[in-house]
Amino acid sequence: MDVFRYLAPESVEETLQLLDEGAGGVKVLAGGTDLLVQMKERGLRPGLVLDVAGLHELRGIRMEGKYVWIGPLTTHWDLAHSALIREHGLALAQGASKVGSPQIRHRGTIGGNIANASPAADTVPPLVVLEAEVELRSLNGSHWLPVESLMEGPSRTALRPKELITGVRFPHRAPGSRSQYEKFGSRQALSIAVASVAVAAVQEKGRFARVRIALGSVSPTVVRATRVEEILTGEALGEDLIAQATASVAQQCRPIDDVRGSAWYRCQLVEALLARILLCWGEEWMAG
Amino acid sequence: MSLMGASSGRQVETFRSALVGQPARRVDGRAKVTGRAKYVADVGIEGMLYGKMLLSPHPHALIKGINTSQAEELPGVWAVLTARRIPGENQIGVVLPEQPLLAREKVRHVGDCVALVAASSEPTAEKALDLIQVDYEPLPGVYAPQEALQEDSPLVHRKGNLLTHLKIRKGDVEAGFGESEIVLERIYQTQRQEHVYLETIGTLVTPQEDGSMNILASIQCPFYVQKGVARVLGLPLSKVRVIQATTGGAFGGKEDVPSEICAFASLLAHKTNRPVCMILSREEDLRRSSKRHPMTITYKMGATGEGKILCAQIRVLADIGAYASISPVVLYRSTVHATGPYEIPHVRVDTYGVYTNNVPNGAFRGFGTPQVTFAHESMVDELAAKLDMDPIQIRLRNGLKLGSQTATGQVLEESVGYEETVLKGMKACRWELKRAANRRVSPSRRRGIGVSTMFYGVSLGAKGWFLDGSAASVQVHQDGSVSVAIGGTEMGQGAQTVIAQMVAESLGLPLERIKILPTDTGMVPDSGPTVASRTTVFSGNATLDALQQIKKKLKELAAEILAISPEKVTFRDEQVLGGEKKLSFDQLIQACYQRNVNLAADGWFVSPPCSFDEQTGQGNAYYVYGYGTQFAEVEVDLDTGQVQVLRVTAAHDVGKAINPQGVSGQVEGGVVQGVGYALLEDFIIENGKIQTPNLATYTIPTSLDIPQVEVIIVEAVSKDGPFGAKGVGEQPIIPTAAAVANAIYHATGIRVRRLPIGPEILRRAILKKETGNMRGDHR
Ligand SMILES: Cc1cc2nc3c(=O)[nH]c(=O)nc-3n(C[C@H](O)[C@H](O)[C@H](O)COP(=O)(O)OP(=O)(O)OC[C@H]3O[C@@H](n4cnc5c(N)ncnc54)[C@H](O)[C@@H]3O)c2cc1C
DSSP states (O other): OOOOEEEOOSSHHHHHHHHHHHGGGEEEESSOTTHHHHHHHSOOOOSEEEEOTTOGGGOOEEEETTEEEEOTTOBHHHHHHOHHHHHHOHHHHHHHHTSSOHHHHHHOBHHHHHHHTOTTOSSHHHHHHTTOEEEEEETTEEEEEEHHHHEEETTEESOOTTOEEEEEEEEOOOTTEEEEEEEEOSSSSSOOOSEEEEEEEEEETTEEEEEEEEEESSSSSOEEOHHHHHHHTTOBOOHHHHHHHHHHHGGGOOOOOBTTBOHHHHHHHHHHHHHHHHHHHHHHHHHO | OEEEEEOSSOOOOOOOOSSTTSOOOOTTHHHHHTTOSOOHHHHOOTTOEEEEEEEOSSSSEEEEEEEOHHHHHSTTEEEEEOGGGOSSOSOOOSSSSOOOSSOSSEEOSTTOEEEEEEESSHHHHHHHHHHOEEEEEEOOOOOSHHHHTSTTOOOSSTTOSEEEEEEEEESOHHHHHHHOSEEEEEEEEOOOBOOOOSSOOEEEEEEOTTSOEEEEEOOSOHHHHHHHHHHHHTOOGGGEEEEEOOOOOOTTTTSSHHHHHHHHHHHHHHHHTSOEEEEOOHHHHHHHSOBBOOEEEEEEEEEOTTOOEEEEEEEEEEEEESOOTTHHHHHHHHHHTTTOSBOOSEEEEEEEEEEOSSOOBOOOTTTTHHHHHHHHHHHHHHHHHHHTOOHHHHHHHHBOOTTOBOTTOOBOOSOOOHHHHHHHHHHHTTHHHHHHSOOEEETTEEEEEEEEEEEEEOSSOGGGGGGOEEEEEEEEOTTSOEEEEESSOOSSSOHHHHHHHHHHHHHTOOGGGEEEOOOBTTTSOOOOOSOTTOHHHHHHHHHHHHHHHHHHHHHHHHHHHHTSOGGGEEEETTEEEETTEEEEHHHHHHHHHHTTOOOEEEEEEEOOOOOOOTTTOOSOOSSOEEEEEEEEEEEEETTTOOEEEEEEEEEEEOBSOSSHHHHHHHHHHHHHHHHHHHHTOOOOEETTEESOOSTTTSOOOOTTTOOEEEEEEEEOOOTTSGGGBOOOSSGGGTTHHHHHHHHHHHHHSOOOOBSSOOHHHHHHHHHHHHHHTSSOSOO
16 A cells, blocks of 8 residues: 555545545545555555544434434444434345454444445445435535436446545335345355336335336446336235236346356346335235 | 264273363463563564565566666655565575566466565555566466366476376285276365464564674465575575564465575675565455365276276376476375274375466465365265265274274274274264254255365375474573574464463473463574474474483482482472472472582474385375364255355364363364365466455355354374374364255255355356256255
8 A cells, every 4th residue: 555645634625625626636545444455455546535433423313304414434333223314215234244254343334335435335235225315515515416327337337536434324214115225145144236226106005106226236236126126016025926927027227247146146136136125015014 | 073082993091180181271372462462563673674576467478677666766765676686596496496576587386476675665665566667578387287287288398297106006006996896986185274473474684783684474384484595595594593473374375485485585685784674465465375186086986886996097186386386295195094093904096296387386274185075075975976875874883993904005004093983973973863854944045964074194104204393492490480592383274272281280380381482493403394393293302302301310419309210200399209298399499409400401303203205105295183073064055056154063183182172272273274174265376376365255154154163082092192182273273165065965866076165166066967957946
C-alpha cells in the first residue's frame, strides 16, 4: 500500500467540501471492508482517504414519514438485528445477516455495500425489491435516486465522485406484503453469493397484486426479473405457477463462468432459490 | 467422547494412570489463548531488514537476463540477490539435487523465485521488486501428468518427466481375476489441497559475530532447515542454529518449503550482515507452499460372490509439480496403503510420480494416503452395492486382523485395532437404524450415511528409516523442576503436552513442574523431521530413555537413604516411596545436588527395523499401523447439489492415548479438514496459472460448515510405543472424504468418483439421473 493522506472530517458539510476540492482522487472510508482490500490488493491508490465513521448523523434506523430511513453508516449487524427492518423489510435483514462473518457485519456498512456496487452485494437485491432509494448529496444539493437506477455495472454506479450517500430509505410495509432473500454460497459463512434472489410481494385475496424480484450474481449488476414478475402478477400461488416462474427466470440472467460456478449452474441456482421462496410462501398461503 | 479400554493386540505392562491416559490441559494453551505467545511476526529486532521474493510470472520460461541495477539504487534497499551471488550451493532439493534455490537458467512454475530483495521497510522492498527487470522467453509447458508422459511432451527437467515408479507385486493378479466372480474397474480422481495453516511461513534470521546464523522460524522440521541453510551458505552445520518459534499450524506444509524461505532470508542476512525478517503474505504462501498431490487412481478389484476380495490391480498417477522435493516418500506411502486395510492375496500396484510445470506438491497430513483411501473405500462400497452386501459386512470380511498379511507381505503380529474401530463406531452411530431410515426428509432433501476405513503406517517406514532416530535431553533442576528438550516440534498438535505428561507420570510429579523447551538444533541432536505422526512415539521414547538414566541414579540414592534396594523405589505424588518408607521428591533432589550427582541425561530412540524390496514391493513397510473407521451422515439438497455433513462418528485406534483430550482434538480437526477435502477445497491451477490465489477463492469449511463429531478412542497398544502409544496426527483426515462420498451415494444413489464433490458437480449428476429416470421422482 502506498502512502496516502487521511482525514476524518467532523461534519457532512466538511466532507462534501473536501470531496469537492479533491476531485477524483478522494475516497470515502466507511467500514473499510471493501476499500482497504482494494487499496492493499488491487492497486487502488487514492490521494486522500476521508474517514466518515465519526459522522453519527449518518448512522441509525428510524421511521420517517412513510419511509424507513437508514443511515448509510449503519452496519450489517445492526440491520440484521433491527426490529424495524425485520418488520418492514425482512429481506433486507436476511441479506445483511448473510454478509461475510460477524466481524465483517460489525464493520461493513449498507452505504459501502451499495457504493461498492458488486453484483453479489447481499443488501442490494433486497433494497431493489423493497423499492429503496438513496440520497446523494454534494455541495450543489441532494436528490433521491432508486437503488435500482444507481447500479450501472460491476463496481460502477451513478454516484459522482463529489457525492456522498447520506441516506437510504424504503416505504413502509403495505398490508399483505412480505419479502424474502435467499443466497447460495459455497459455504455457510464468509462466502460471496454464487447466486441470490430477493422477492417482495403484496398479496390480495390469495393472489399476487404486486411483485418485485431481483437477482444477484447472475449479471453485471443486480437485475430485476421483470418477465417473472409479469407471470406472477394477478395469479394465485400454486405448483404450476411456481414451475412456470422458475422455468423463465434463467432467461433474465447473463451470468459468467468463474471459479465459483459456471453460468449454467448460476441459472440452476436462481431457479432453485426462487422456487424455495415461492414454495415456502405457497405452503403458508395455503395454510391460511 | 467415549473412552474404550485397551483390548486388541498384545497387552503391554499395566501402569498406573496418574497422568498418562487422562485428559490433560495443554501446556502451551494459556499463552496461545491469551495472545501472549510470540509468533515470528511478533518478535522484531531493532534494525532488521525485510526480505521479499520476486516470483516468476510464467510457469515455464528461460531466463535471458536479469537487470537489478535500478532496484539496487532505490533508497532503503540493502541488497538485491540473484542465483549468481550464492556463497554455497544453489540447491535446496530434499531428496534429489534438482531444485535450485534461486532460478538461474529457467523457471519451472509460477512460484519459482528469481531474485531477492532486502530493504528497510516492506513497501520499499516491494517497490524494489517492481524495478527488477527479468527477460523471460516463455516455453511450452506441461500441466497434466497424462500429457507429461507422452513422448513429445515438453521436459520439465532434462532427465525426463517420470520421476519415480513404485511397485507392489504380490501373488498373481491374473489368476486372481480369473477366480473372481465379480470384477470392477473404476477411475477415481483427487484434487490439490492447500494446508491453510493459520500462520503463514515466516522467519527472522540474525547473523552472529562469527558468521554463523541464528534462525527463528515458523516451521515443522528445524533439522531440514539447518541442512538447507548450511548448504546454500556454504557453512558447517555447527554454524547454523535453528530455533522453532511458536508455530501456528503446519499440517505438513512446513516440512520442506520453510527450508527455502529460511535460506532466502539467510542469504540476505549474510549479504547485509543485518537481521532479516521474511514473513510470507497469505497470497505468497498460497503460491509458494506445497500442496497435496492430485492423483488419478485406476482401480480394478476382483472378489467372490460372497464378497471375499481376491485381487486388486491399482495404477496411481500423481502430479509431482515442478520439483521432486519429498514426493518419492509421499508416493511410497500411497503405494503401501493402496489396497487399504484389507487382506488381499493378489496385488499389483504401480505408482507413477510425474513432473509438470505446476506448483510442487509435497507433504500434507496423511502423506499420500487420503487419495488412495478415497479410491479403495469408494471401490469397496461399489463392490458391496453390486453384491447387495452391507458395506460394513464387506469390510469386516476382508479387514486386517492379528496375523493378517498386508499387500507388502508383512504379517501383523501386534496391535491391530481395525475390527474394533468398525464395531464400536457402528454401534455408536446406530448404523443399522440409520441405514434403514427414510432418506427423504423433504421433496428436495435426502439423507444418507456412509462408512470408510483406513490404516496408516506410523513414522517413516523403510523409505525413511535412515532419518528415523530421535533425541531428547532431560534435566532435573535443583528445585525439582524438570526441563526437557526434544527434537520433535510443537505445531499445534499437542506434542509438548504428551511429552510433559510422560515425564510427569514417570517421575510422579505434577504437570506444572515440567517445562518443554522450544525445539532448538543447538540443544538436541538431529531427530529427523516432525512428520508421519511420529513425535509421541519418537520424542516420547527418547525422553523415556533419558529419564531411565536419571531415575537409575535417583533410585540408587533413594535406596541408600531409605536403606532398601533400588528396585523397590517408586515415584508418586511428589514422593519417593520404598516399601513403608518414603521421602519427598524435593529432599531426594537436594541430596543429589549435595553429592554432585548429575541429573541430566540424553535419550535416543531408533525405529524398529523396516524393509521394502524395490522390485516386488514386499517387506515390513512400517513397524506398526494405526487403524480407523468413520461414519458420515449427510443431507443433500437436490436442487442445488449442496451437501451438509451433519455428523461424523470417528473411531480411531491410536494405541495408548496418552492425552485423550489431545486425541479428540486431533480427530475433530482431521475430520473438519477431511470435510473440506471432500466437499470444498480445490487449489486450481490452469495451464500453470493459479486460479485460487487467495482465501476468497480457495475456501475451507467455516465453523458453520462442520459436522458434529463423535470421537471414539480404541487402544490396541503397541509394544514399541511409549506406554503403548502409536500416534494420531494424520489418521483422522484419511477416511473422511470416502465416508462422505459413500453417504452421498446412500442418500441419492449417485456415485461421484472425483473430489471435491462440489455442488455444481453433484447438481449435474442429479439432473442427469433425473432425466435418465424420466423426470425424476424427487418432487
Ligand atoms: C472477508 C469479507 C467478506 C465479505 N463478505 C461479503 C458478503 O458476504 N456479502 C457482501 O455483500 N459483501 C461482503 N463483503 C464486502 C463488504 O464487506 C461489504 O460490501 C460492505 O458492506 C462494505 O461496507 P464498508 O463500510 O466496509 O465499505 P468501505 O470499504 O468503507 O467502502 C466501500 C466503497 O463505498 C464507498 N462508500 C462508503 N460509504 C460511502 C458513502 N456514505 N457515500 C459514498 N461512498 C461511500 C467507499 O468510498 C468505497 O468505494 C465482504 C468483505 C470482506 C473483506
